[in-house]
Amino acid sequence: MVALWGGALVLSILAALFVLWPLWRYRASQSVTGIINIEERLAENVRLFHEHLAELELQLANGRIDQSQFAQLKLEQERALLDDETNIRQMQKTQQMKVGFPTFAIVAMLLVLGAYGLYHEFGSSADVEIRMAHAEKLNLDMLDYQAGRNADPVRTRKLVKLIEARLADNPEQVQYWFFLARMYMELGDFSSATNAYLQVLERDKESPMVMAEAAQAMFLRDGSKVNPAVTDLVEKTLKLEPDNTMALGLAGIDAFGKQDYLTAIKHWGRVVKMNPDSTGAQALTAGIERAAGLFFANGGTQAQLDAVRNGRQVSVNVVLAANLPVAPDQTVFVYARAWQGAKMPLAIARIKVADLPKRVVLTESMAMTDAMTLATVDQIELVARVSEDGSATAKAGDWQGSIGPIDLKSTSDDLQITISEQFAP
Structure with missing residues (x-):
C-alpha cells in the first residue's frame, strides 16, 4: 500500500x-x-x-x-x-x-x-490493497508449502478483514462475497462461509459452482450431515451441471446415509471415472467398495451392481444368416446409435464371425465419447455388421442386420439381430 x-x-x-x-x-x-x-x-x-x-x-x-x-x-x-x-x-x-x-x-x-x-x-485503492494482500498471501503460502509447513492463517484473516471492509462499503460486489466465502472455508469457519455463499446466491441464482460449494459448506457446518437444504442445492446443481464432482460426492453421501447403496455407487463411480488419479478418487473408491459390501449384505446381486457400474445397457443376440460368403476371421461390429438421430455409435463392441451366434452386451462405458452415450437418448437402433476389410466405416460389400426403434426405458432380454443383408451406400 x-x-x-x-x-x-x-x-x-x-x-x-x-x-x-x-x-x-x-x-x-x-x-x-x-x-x-x-x-x-x-x-x-x-x-x-x-x-x-x-x-x-x-x-x-x-x-x-x-x-x-x-x-x-x-x-x-x-x-x-x-x-x-x-x-x-x-x-x-x-x-x-x-x-x-x-x-x-x-x-x-x-x-x-x-x-x-x-x-x-x-478510485479503487481498497481493491488494489486486496489484490496486493492476496498476491502476497499466495506467494507466502507457496513458500510454506515448499518448506513443508502449514500456511499461516494470520494472512487469511487479514485478507478477510479487508474484504469485509470493502463489502461494508459496497455489499453488491458478488465476486467479493464469493472470495470471502472461500477464505472462510480455508479458515474452517463453515457457518460464515455458508452465509457468504448464500449472499452470492441471492445475486446469482443460477451458478452451479456456487450452489455446490454452498452445499458443501452447509454439510461441514452441520457436522458432515446432509440436511434438506443441502439436498435441494445438490439437486439443482446436478440439473444444471450433471458432472459437478462436488455435488456428485454429496449426492453419494446422501444416498449412502439413506442406505441406497446402488445410487451412492453410481454417483461416486461417476466422479472416479472423471478423475481417476486424484486423491479424492482413492477415497471414493474405498467408499464404493464399502457400499458394495453393504449392498450384498442386504441381499443385492452382482448383476444389479454391474448394471449400476456400467450405467444404462442393452443386450442383443447376434446371429449370422446361413450361406453368407464371409470368413470366420472377419470382424463383426455390433453397435447402438440414436434412432433417427446422429449416426455416431453410442456404444460399440467388436467380435469375430467365428464367435457367432453370440449374446453381446452394450454399456455406457463402450461409448466413443462421453458426450454421446446410451444415457443421452431413450430410443436406439441396434446394428450388427460384418466388415469386409476390418474398417469401422460401412462400405459396399459388407453384410449387416439391424433392429429398431428400441426403447431403453423398457427394453427386453430377447432382442436379436440376424445379419442377412448386403450394405448398399
Missing part, C-alpha cells in the same frame, strides 16, 4: 509540474518581455518629449509664442513625461505581483489535494 500512495504522490507531482511548468515558463518569459517593452516605451516617450520640445523652440524662434508661454508648455511636457514613467513603473510592479511563487505553490497544493480527493471518492 505504501508503494501505491508513493506512486500516487509521484504522479500528482508530475501532474502539477505538467500544468505549472508552462505557466512558470510563461511568467518568466513575460517578465523578460515586460522589461523590454517598458524600456522601449520609456525611450519612445523621451523621444516624443524631445520632438515636442524642439517644436516649441521653433515656435519661440518664429515669434509664435513668447518666452513665458514656452516655459509653461515645456513644464507641462516634462510633467507628462514624468507621469508616464511613474505609471509604467507601477504597472510593471503590479504585473510581477500577480503570479508569484505563493500563487504557484497554492495551485500546486490544490491540484494534489484535488487529485487525492477524487481518487479517494471514485
Whole structure:
C-alpha cells in the first residue's frame, strides 16, 4: 500500500509540474518581455518629449509664442513625461505581483489535494490493497508449502478483514462475497462461509459452482450431515451441471446415509471415472467398495451392481444368416446409435464371425465419447455388421442386420439381430 500512495504522490507531482511548468515558463518569459517593452516605451516617450520640445523652440524662434508661454508648455511636457514613467513603473510592479511563487505553490497544493480527493471518492485503492494482500498471501503460502509447513492463517484473516471492509462499503460486489466465502472455508469457519455463499446466491441464482460449494459448506457446518437444504442445492446443481464432482460426492453421501447403496455407487463411480488419479478418487473408491459390501449384505446381486457400474445397457443376440460368403476371421461390429438421430455409435463392441451366434452386451462405458452415450437418448437402433476389410466405416460389400426403434426405458432380454443383408451406400 505504501508503494501505491508513493506512486500516487509521484504522479500528482508530475501532474502539477505538467500544468505549472508552462505557466512558470510563461511568467518568466513575460517578465523578460515586460522589461523590454517598458524600456522601449520609456525611450519612445523621451523621444516624443524631445520632438515636442524642439517644436516649441521653433515656435519661440518664429515669434509664435513668447518666452513665458514656452516655459509653461515645456513644464507641462516634462510633467507628462514624468507621469508616464511613474505609471509604467507601477504597472510593471503590479504585473510581477500577480503570479508569484505563493500563487504557484497554492495551485500546486490544490491540484494534489484535488487529485487525492477524487481518487479517494471514485478510485479503487481498497481493491488494489486486496489484490496486493492476496498476491502476497499466495506467494507466502507457496513458500510454506515448499518448506513443508502449514500456511499461516494470520494472512487469511487479514485478507478477510479487508474484504469485509470493502463489502461494508459496497455489499453488491458478488465476486467479493464469493472470495470471502472461500477464505472462510480455508479458515474452517463453515457457518460464515455458508452465509457468504448464500449472499452470492441471492445475486446469482443460477451458478452451479456456487450452489455446490454452498452445499458443501452447509454439510461441514452441520457436522458432515446432509440436511434438506443441502439436498435441494445438490439437486439443482446436478440439473444444471450433471458432472459437478462436488455435488456428485454429496449426492453419494446422501444416498449412502439413506442406505441406497446402488445410487451412492453410481454417483461416486461417476466422479472416479472423471478423475481417476486424484486423491479424492482413492477415497471414493474405498467408499464404493464399502457400499458394495453393504449392498450384498442386504441381499443385492452382482448383476444389479454391474448394471449400476456400467450405467444404462442393452443386450442383443447376434446371429449370422446361413450361406453368407464371409470368413470366420472377419470382424463383426455390433453397435447402438440414436434412432433417427446422429449416426455416431453410442456404444460399440467388436467380435469375430467365428464367435457367432453370440449374446453381446452394450454399456455406457463402450461409448466413443462421453458426450454421446446410451444415457443421452431413450430410443436406439441396434446394428450388427460384418466388415469386409476390418474398417469401422460401412462400405459396399459388407453384410449387416439391424433392429429398431428400441426403447431403453423398457427394453427386453430377447432382442436379436440376424445379419442377412448386403450394405448398399
